[in-house]
Amino acid sequence: VAHVYEPNYDVAHFSHIELLTPRPEESQRFFTDVLSLQVVGQQGQSVYLRGYGDYERSTLTLTEAPAAGLGHAAFRCASLAALDRRVQQLGDAGRWVDGETGHGPAYQFRGPDGHLFELFYETTRFAPSASERPYLKNQPQRLPHGGARARQLDHLNLLSSDVLRDRSFFQEQLGFRLSEHIVMDNGRETGAWLRVTSKSYDLVFTQDATSARGRLHHLAYRLDNREDVLRAADLYTEHGIPIENGPGKHPIGQTFFVYVYEPGGNRVELCAGGYQIFAPDWQPVRWSEAERARGQAWGAPTVASFHTYGTPLLNGLSSTQENR
Amino acid sequence: VAHVYEPNYDVAHFSHIELLTPRPEESQRFFTDVLSLQVVGQQGQSVYLRGYGDYERSTLTLTEAPAAGLGHAAFRCASLAALDRRVQQLGDAGRWVDGETGHGPAYQFRGPDGHLFELFYETTRFAPSASERPYLKNQPQRLPHGGARARQLDHLNLLSSDVLRDRSFFQEQLGFRLSEHIVMDNGRETGAWLRVTSKSYDLVFTQDATSARGRLHHLAYRLDNREDVLRAADLYTEHGIPIENGPGKHPIGQTFFVYVYEPGGNRVELCAGGYQIFAPDWQPVRWSEAERARGQAWGAPTVASFHTYGTPLLNGLSSTQENR
Amino acid sequence: VAHVYEPNYDVAHFSHIELLTPRPEESQRFFTDVLSLQVVGQQGQSVYLRGYGDYERSTLTLTEAPAAGLGHAAFRCASLAALDRRVQQLGDAGRWVDGETGHGPAYQFRGPDGHLFELFYETTRFAPSASERPYLKNQPQRLPHGGARARQLDHLNLLSSDVLRDRSFFQEQLGFRLSEHIVMDNGRETGAWLRVTSKSYDLVFTQDATSARGRLHHLAYRLDNREDVLRAADLYTEHGIPIENGPGKHPIGQTFFVYVYEPGGNRVELCAGGYQIFAPDWQPVRWSEAERARGQAWGAPTVASFHTYGTPLLNGLSSTQENR
């Protein structure tokens, strides 16, 4: 029996992500020199970055750590009242923390699989300096001169030991809507795509094929179009960065993608295209085991590492090299 | 003093539009043969059409009439309760009507400038036949074989004798959010872009430079990408359909566009790209008279007819020919 | 020691190809309904087709035969004198034949591996009917309404038991220029890309991994741009046509590609992009075994069937199914 979760609009969007990296300087160079993000600040072991299309001050925090992985992922609520409602709903599962640079107080909690999340409302808008001011006023910042020109943070994909449990938690507690999911022949749900915006997904849970918990599959920044994704692939090869997967088109979400590992070991997607969901009563698209066996949208098989590689890495998977 | 309108989520999306046309057969051929829409039904003087990416049964109604213009524009609400709330808010300004083919009871009312609108909730989803079934299950219908491959209804632009009044009505009564607007040096608002989704606009009001009321500026269908818009321009020239404006890029919305008049005389846009708004507290972008004088996003002057041509046509403007 | 072959300009371009197919009706439907070619004539067991950008009457002949494979491939010479010079050079290796529909007398000969070739000069230009006339006079025919809109014949890839021998023959006898080649560590040349135009290749020989001779690897039609290739991939999946390889980017030629088998079994590429060669003293680019092991331009491994599948099929390889 399928539960019916009443969606709400209290969570507005995926706001930022903290990535842990054992190679902070190289990770920073990857995001600035190749992806065109900009450093906006630094505090303790963390550096804050943004895409030119992000309206908030920063969307990525790089924090030095012994191993790669997810620090935390944060969602901005629609209002202070919305934030309060969600905190009430979550009960005493979490705790209030002072916001890091760039936003106000945040309610921090762990999802069922152990991932660390934050909800907040008060934020700092990016205010461009004179030289950063764009020609078009509806763009937060001028177009970067070079690199892949990642425009804005798009979505987050988390590995989970129990996809159904995790996605239900986000539906029930936070009002996320289910867009698409994969259900194997044995009834196990192995992937779930959730949204809080008109984009077909903002948060994804996919089955961890290992016994690990709380791992990160990837984060994604959005490019303007598919030619930009093809160009990013050129830039990756010119920079000697091996491409794990793509460019190609996902059947789920119809997203055009290219994946690499940033130097710290975390998987990063650049994406474009995809479809939008406007129906208030959208019926989640359910993909069967047989349908998934057809591979990507144009038939390309999904690379093996896509099912096993996540961060933090597991014993015996100590480097990206071994996974390729 | 700016009014602060509390947005709500009761209106889910722009659902369909009824176009009046004095040349119904030619209009239908334009939408099917050039734009790749599909006829799904017929009733009385009306024909119902859809884009392959529209999840509802139809998004365009072509109705034979003595003159071109807007029949009505309909928005689907988020739920029956949401529909009720909006009808309460509107008071006795409108009336319930039986839904036309494809949707349930609708509340019909006139906007301040005289345009006819409908709100409804119950709808008919498109169910593809075996031959219409897409390869990708998250697509309502398979890709059209030919033509411009218009994917889905995108937005509506209405001429108004008082833009500020009309856009405030939609904010106040229906919870629309203001994304961008143009305010002349004399304080007059001459354009307002409103949204109910994450797209930067779903409904636009622009100043009617004539003394007319209740006119249509254009409706727009979305294509997958900018190359598709360039290709549509090729198809227009091959079909002998004069292009009024574009291909080009609007500064507002950053939309890539091409405009023509369908044979009945109504202006039709094909669009791609643009940006999305996720900020729950978005600050509307205000464009000044001087900024508008810079033309389109890359400096091209806006064509003169863009400011004067609308449907129904006015005396002395009896054909598209005279306006070009 | 590398031989130095003096290029000449006697061969103007790759003009047309005859494909053998055991399923002529299905093959024809593939080329017309999916690739947008047009049938311009029929004679005996052959049907003649063209892309809308081909200036000659036809560029593809489909001939019913017990097995798939290459009928013949024809190159148009720069003039009657040029044709005579090449025939002199070839000596009595071939013979004059009456041209098939669409061109004049042709000199027919077999290449070293057994492939059948023709040289000719006199041709029939395509003359569009009133309804086929394009908007732009520099285009032979109006843009097709639907399908993948294959623009023009681009190149030919032939499997060979001895690549060095075959490419040297075309350099020596016909003035082709070598653009790129692959030379294994053992000194064996396994691929050679030759040109007679500014495109980086018009004719390719690649090593047949089997003991077969005279086989076809693929023929290619050119699309306008890379988005058209991505769209063609969508159309292939909608038509239930499995994609063997791509969309992707070849390192050699930098061509953006997608490959399928037409219903008769012959491999067909749709391509876009690539680079051009203007240097009169171009130094052929030599790829080593290690460099080839890096896969396609963005690292994707080349599909296994790409090295073994060709037409005619070999015993035990009687259907495309078995090769996938």
Place this chain on the structure above:
Amino acid sequence: VAHVYEPNYDVAHFSHIELLTPRPEESQRFFTDVLSLQVVGQQGQSVYLRGYGDYERSTLTLTEAPAAGLGHAAFRCASLAALDRRVQQLGDAGRWVDGETGHGPAYQFRGPDGHLFELFYETTRFAPSASERPYLKNQPQRLPHGGARARQLDHLNLLSSDVLRDRSFFQEQLGFRLSEHIVMDNGRETGAWLRVTSKSYDLVFTQDATSARGRLHHLAYRLDNREDVLRAADLYTEHGIPIENGPGKHPIGQTFFVYVYEPGGNRVELCAGGYQIFAPDWQPVRWSEAERARGQAWGAPTVASFHTYGTPLLNGLSSTQENR
């Protein structure tokens, strides 16, 4: 009566252009910072630049001068013998000069309208340093990190007081082939597109609407695709560089374009797409006055300055500002 000029292949391609600029530093910054060209050397009042796809050491020379305009335009011949043949043909109209940095001895001559040309054969290939080495060996240099990523020099458009005379000179003396031309109702030829490669044009003459002689209309660098042209337009606006024309599609050549003036005042095009000519007996496409009145490929009127603005500027036209 039309003269029949026998084409030959002695001229291989348009090799480089010397632009005169009164603002050498700003011009250099434009070409390096916005168009992504690279400075490879300097000599006297000249700076030498290249696109990453140019195989020769440099394709653009910027020379400080009191006024903007064409220094000289150079074509590389197919061989030393070919160079000799062309010099013989030209008779004593010109003189041998020491090649500037980057190439060997050149034969310098003035065309009928006074433009200065050079023919040469010996050249210097670009040899990338370790950090400039591309991932793909068939590319002369790695992809630039930023800017518009102009790939290679494409073509040259010269204003002429007598188009028919100038284009006939290049056909007769140098073997150029005529691809397309414009002939007014009064019989006057006002534009001629000539080629020496498979591209549909390498050199263009267009009617100077003023009484000036020997002026430059524009030079063009090629981008990889049309999305790159749209992106270049974004970069131009971000850099505060007014766009004179485009992005749009020319009917002649089917080229996708965007035009600006570099800071010295010379017009510069970035282009992509277009068609190729393989027919050895191509029939030049003749456009009538009425056909030209249809505007660009999609109907946009050609900007007025396009017909009058050239460099050197004429009295009263001392700055780009006055022409806009």
